[in-house]
Amino acid sequence: MSRTAVPLVVALGIAIATWMWFRPAAPPQDDPAEEAQAAEAPEPPVVEYTTGPATPDGTGKFFHGREIAQVMGHAGLGWLERGNREDEEAPSKAIAAIELAPDAVIADIGAGSGYYSFRLAPKVPAGKVIAVDIQPEMLDFLRERASEREIRNVQPHLGAIDDIRVPPATLDAVLMVDAYHEFSHPREMLASLRHALKPGGRIFLLEYRAEDPRVPIKPLHKMTEAQARLEFESAGFRFVKNLRPLPWQHLLIFEKP
Numbered sequence: 637m638s639r640t641a642v643p644l645v646v647a648l649g650i651a652i653a654t655w656m657w658f659r660p661a662a663p664p665q666d667d668p669a670e671e672a673q674a675a676e677a678p679e680p681p682v683v684e685y686t687t688g689p690a691t692p693d694g695t696g697k698f699f700h701g702r703e704i705a706q707v708m709g710h711a712g713l714g715w716l717e718r719g720n721r722e723d724e725e726a727p728s729k730a731i732a733a734i735e736l737a738p739d740a741v742i743a744d745i746g747a748g749s750g751y752y753s754f755r756l757a758p759k760v761p762a763g764k765v766i767a768v769d770i771q772p773e774m775l776d777f778l779r780e781r782a783s784e785r786e787i788r789n790v791q792p793h794l795g796a797i798d799d800i801r802v803p804p805a806t807l808d809a810v811l812m813v814d815a816y817h818e819f820s821h822p823r824e825m826l827a828s829l830r831h832a833l834k835p836g837g838r839i840f841l842l843e844y845r846a847e848d849p850r851v852p853i854k855p856l857h858k859m860t861e862a863q864a865r866l867e868f869e870s871a872g873f874r875f876v877k878n879l880r881p882l883p884w885q886h887l888l889i890f891e892k893p
């Protein structure tokens with residue numbers, strides 16, 4: 637090597653070493669869980685509960701101005717399973733109106749005896765119905781019925797009064813029939829649904845129509861469409877539509893954006 641080349645090689649070595657040392661850090665690898673979280677819509681503002689004198693059937697606890705009804709105990713199983721329910725409420729029309737992919741995972745929240753869960757099960761032969769309730773007696777009934785009928789895709793599941801206890805982003809859909817109005821912690825339940833649903837996941841909400849005085853149900857066990865929209869939209873859900881196939885109930889659809 638010539639005498640002039642030596643300093644050149646040394647200078648080049650120093651330059652490379654400096655570049656190696658100070659080069660900008662590689663951009664962080666994308667973490668899919670973090671990305672999904674970042675893509676989640678921001679939490680909606682917290683709506684406080686209020687209290688007041690309890691009316692008959694009521695709890696004295698109010699959400700968005702609506703008094704929360706008392707929970708129907710498991711002694712009401714017979715009423716849920718009554719033989720003339722089809723004539724009165726046409727549940728078969730509700731089941732027909734609920735669109736689901738054959739492999740969908742749907743949670744029937746406040747499933748009670750599983751009246752709806754078992755009727756939904758044939759619509760998701762490659763998926764499942766998670767039948768959520770807070771009363772173990774309801775789940776015992778459901779479990780026995782599933783085993784008698786050899787239905788394998790209905791899964792009884794014990795929820796908490798403020799949490800459905802399923803992992804985030806696992807549900808394609810949620811059904812709630814005559815149950816939401818009696819959730820003692822609707823704000824927390826709505827947040828729990830938002831976390832449990834996949835983006836684009838749908839809620840099918842059936843509630844007796846409070847707008848219609850001919851619907852023979854106690855006032856606190858009914859809801860208006862406006863009230864349901866207020867509660868679900870404030871909780872970050874998008875209103876899709878009110879299907880109107882049923883004689884007594886709203887069939888409202890909401891979507892997680």
Ligand SMILES: C[S@@+](CC[C@H](N)C(=O)[O-])C[C@H]1O[C@@H](n2cnc3c(N)ncnc32)[C@H](O)[C@@H]1O
Nearest residue numbers: 708716746747748751769770771797813815819
């Ligand atoms: C009136 S029953 C309706 C049962 C069923 N959906 C039907 O239509 O046949 C309401 C059910 O909601 C349940 N429930 C009340 N609060 C709940 C909560 N936070 N999470 C899950 N289930 C709840 C009650 O235990 C009860 O079984």
